[in-house]
Amino acid sequence: MPKSAHTNRLIHETSPYLLQHAHNPVDWYPWGAEALERARREDKPILVSIGYSACHWCHVMEHESFEDEEVARVMNGLFVCIKVDREERPDLDKIYQTAHQILAQRPGGWPLNMFLTPDDQMPFFGGTYFPKSAKYGMPAFTDLLRHVAGVYADKRDAIHEQNHSLRDIFGRLQPPGPAPGEHVGPEVLEQAHTELQRQFDTRHGGFGKAPKFPHPTSLELCLHRWARSRHDDAQDQDALHMARHTLAAMAHGGIYDQIGGGFCRYSVDERWEIPHFEKMLYDNAQLLALYADAWLATGESLFRRNAIETAEWVMREMQSPQGGYYSALDADSEGHEGKFYVWTVDEIRSLVTPGEWDLVEHRFGLQGTPNFEGQWHLNVRNTYDAIADQFQRPESEIINLLDAARAKLFAAREQRVRPGRDEKILTSWNGLMIQAMAHAGRVLGQPDFVVSAERAMDFIQAQLWRDQRLLATHKDGKSHLNAYLDDHVFLIAAALELLQARFRRADLDFAIALADNVLEHFEDESHGGFYFTGDDHEKLVYRPKPVSDDAIPSGNGVAARVLGQLGHLTGNLNYLHAAERTLEALYSGMRQQASAHGALLLALEEQLSPPQTIVLRGTPEAMQPWQAITGRQYHPHRLVLAIPGDAGNLPGILAERTARNGVTAYICTGQTCSAPVTDLAEFQAALN
Incomplete structure (x- = not known):
């Protein structure tokens, strides 16, 4: 049956990931009051499935299971099914990834499929990718679904006890605050x-x-x-x-x-x-x-x-x-993963000149067995200076020829079917x-x-x-x-x-x-x-x-x-x-x-070691040489603002940083400030 034969509630969402699943036969809900209320009303466990649009294994599980009529029938019959975009709802993702790690004793990932009790959305079982058919040492997804539904029906007391323990663990995960007598140090x-x-x-x-x-x-x-x-x-x-x-x-x-x-x-x-x-x-x-x-x-x-x-x-x-x-x-x-990015040798050779090909072949090491599923994914194997030495040509010439070849490969690649955005x-x-x-x-x-x-x-x-x-x-x-x-x-x-x-x-x-x-x-x-x-x-x-x-x-x-x-x-x-x-x-x-x-x-x-904060005041043109001096070297703990002298009503202590004659520099380390500086040479000396 074609994908468009079904439409579920995800069709009204803006998330591309949720919209990817809007025509699944699964009766998906977005996370919200409607789904949670239905689960409570019908006393059905919740299957919350979390992923994102660029996730390869999310696509695999969708194609194998969520587009399959029989799998969807089992999901719809036993669970209230909720799809979550982890990028829109990182709050839910953080909670249920943490729960998965506690319950499964191993890190999670995506897709994340967690089973929740309907009254309080506490997770009682979960995993990441589940195959449609039994493989990788895992049961078939439909068998797993029936088993989880059976556990929910028959072992409520055990689930309640596990949920109580999980709440305690969640509580202990919160940082307790500063330890008595402990102070931060290097x-x-x-x-x-x-x-x-x-x-x-x-x-x-x-x-x-x-x-x-x-x-x-x-x-x-x-x-x-x-x-x-x-x-x-x-x-x-x-x-x-x-x-x-x-x-x-x-x-x-x-x-x-x-x-x-x-x-x-x-x-x-x-x-x-x-x-x-x-x-x-x-x-x-x-x-x-x-x-x-x-x-x-x-x-x-x-x-x-x-x-x-x-x-x-x-x-x-x-x-x-x-x-x-x-x-x-x-x-x-x-x-296919990576299809947009990979090449055959014949394809590259057909796009560049013979002289460019020699350089491209050495730059990317295109000899021997291709490195990705019978094709080449490009890695630099020789630097520009090494190629220049080998070919006895100026490095600038090598760079220009390789840039020309790259431009041709880029133009050809632009004609391919692009990855989804x-x-x-x-x-x-x-x-x-x-x-x-x-x-x-x-x-x-x-x-x-x-x-x-x-x-x-x-x-x-x-x-x-x-x-x-x-x-x-x-x-x-x-x-x-x-x-x-x-x-x-x-x-x-x-x-x-x-x-x-x-x-x-x-x-x-x-x-x-x-x-x-x-x-x-x-x-x-x-x-x-x-x-x-x-x-x-x-x-x-x-x-x-x-x-x-x-x-x-x-x-x-x-x-x-x-x-x-x-x-x-x-x-x-x-x-x-x-x-x-x-x-x-x-x-x-x-x-x-x-x-x-x-x-x-x-x-x-x-x-x-409090950061250095520098405030310059003056005309934009006059402040440019001063700004340039502050950025010549790598100073990761320096903050420099060049504020036009006519900017008024500034907040806090910035109101005190006024322009005097020409450019005025205010140099502070933490809450300690030196006298204002109005001479460029003196400013450079102060920075040094």
């Missing part, structure tokens, strides 16, 4: 570095074994440690090497799209050679900022080139005409990318990147900021869902970065309004730190307070850092105290596995 930074050294792959770069993820906050910690040691006249070359080697290996590997720019989600092997081919906005945001910083720190052209190509990919393929950034590109096209605009991920584009634009001297970031910020303020409250997602003209902690604090970080690229009063006011919202609606005033959901959010079985990083930085870590920065900038002690309380409350958890708490450690660095 030893946890040393512990993290030791752990990263132990996890580091000395041969291929990165941390841990396959599948290998980029771990951006870990790499940022390494760069920060090197920068700190450089100022102490004892350069930590080991920390720099871990960052530099990893970033170079990824830039040359298949995790990076060598033809079109941008990074895939992760590598299935330890060599960074074959990726899981989905491209996510959040990965590229974090890596874009990191590569720009790596270029500033090392001067290596490879890092600058990758940052620019990634930003160009974002503007070309991931920015909506209205300004917001889209969420993801699928791993699959035409039903998830065009919902998520506030949190936009915050990450706005920050990255503004930062890369400022560091790399690319004003078009800053303009791109500005357009996205304007879109967020126009479409997702309503009556002084923030919304989480937008698509097809509709903005909805209460925003989460990440949405707020990632946007504050984005606003602070945009303010450094160019001052605009509206962005400063927006950052302050967001910070006030975070304190009012998300803070745990009793123990410190911030909950993932606001105090007026839908009541769920558990209110998480995320501490460690996952694919994106911990909201608590980013909150502590940006509230500290905004507090030093404006003199608002409420922000500074909230940042301090957060770090004290979560410090004992950080000590258990320091390297898993990268975002919190980045905030801790600025708690222990």
Whole structure:
């Protein structure tokens, strides 16, 4: 029966992932009152299935099971079935991923399929991908469904007892607050570095074994440690090497799209050679900022080139005409993972000149057995200078010829069937990318990147900021869902970065309004730190307070850092105290596995050694040389705002930072400020 023979309630949703399932024979509901009330009324267990649009195994399970009439008949008869987009509802995903880990004693993933009791939505069984037919040591999905329904019917007392235990575990997962007499200190930074050294792959770069993820906050910690040691006249070359080697290996590997720019989600092997081919906005945001910083720190052209190509990919393929950034590109096209990206030798040879082919063959090592299902996924095997030596030609000529060949391959690839694009605009991920584009634009001297970031910020303020409250997602003209902690604090970080690229009063006011919202609606005033959901959010079985990083930085870590920065900038002690309380409350958890708490450690660095805040006042033209001096070297704990002298009525202590004769610089470290500086040479000496 054709897919369009059925239409369920998901047809009214905006999420591309939910719409992918709108014509399944499964009687899917979105998460909401209608589904939950039906489950209670009919005393039916709930099957909640969580995934996202770019997820390969989500597609596999849909095609195998959710499009199958017989499987759907069993699902509809025994359960109330709810589909959830984990990107729109990270609150639900965090809860049920945690529950899966507790119940199954192993990490979850996507698709996540959890079975809930109807009266309180407590999970009593679950798993990730289930095959339609028995294989991989797992039963057939329909057999599993019948078994779970039977357990629910016959073992209510045991399920009730398990649910009671699970509630207790949820309660114990909350950080308890500061331990008596314990104070934050630098030893946890040393512990993290030791752990990263132990996890580091000395041969291929990165941390841990396959599948290998980029771990951006870990790499940022390494760069920060090197920068700190450089100022102490004892350069930590080991920390720099871990960052530099990893970033170079990824830039040359298949995790990076060598033809079109941008990074895939992760590598299935330890060599960074074959990726899981989905491209996510959040990965590229974090890596874009990191590569720009790596270029500033090392001067290596490879890092600058990758940052620019990634930003160009974002503007070309991931920015909506209205300004917001889209969420993801699928791993699959035409039903096959990676099909859009791979090549045969004959295809490449037919597209380039013989002279270009010789260079392409050596650049990408196209000899022997292809590396991906009978075709080639391109990895750099020889650097430009090595090829120049081999062919006895200038490196600039080699680069120009390879760029010409890449342009031909790109044009040919553009004619292929493209991977699906998830065009919902998520506030949190936009915050990450706005920050990255503004930062890369400022560091790399690319004003078009800053303009791109500005357009996205304007879109967020126009479409997702309503009556002084923030919304989480937008698509097809509709903005909805209460925003989460990440949405707020990632946007504050984005606003602070945009303010450094160019001052605009509206962005400063927006950052302050967001910070006030975070304190009012998300803070745990009793123990410190911030909950993932606001105090007026839908009541769920558990209110998480995320501490460690996952694919994106911990909201608590980013909150502590940006509230500290905004507090030093404006003199608002409420922000500074909230940042301090957060770090004290979560410090004992950080000590258990320091390297898993990268975002919190980045905030801790600025708690222990307060950031340098520089406010310039004067005309924009006159301030440009002063700004240029502040950005010549890698200073990760420096915040610089160039505020036009005629900007008035500024908030907090910024009102005191007035322009005098010409340009005036106010240099503060933490809450300690030096006398205003009006001479450029004196300013440069003060920075040095």
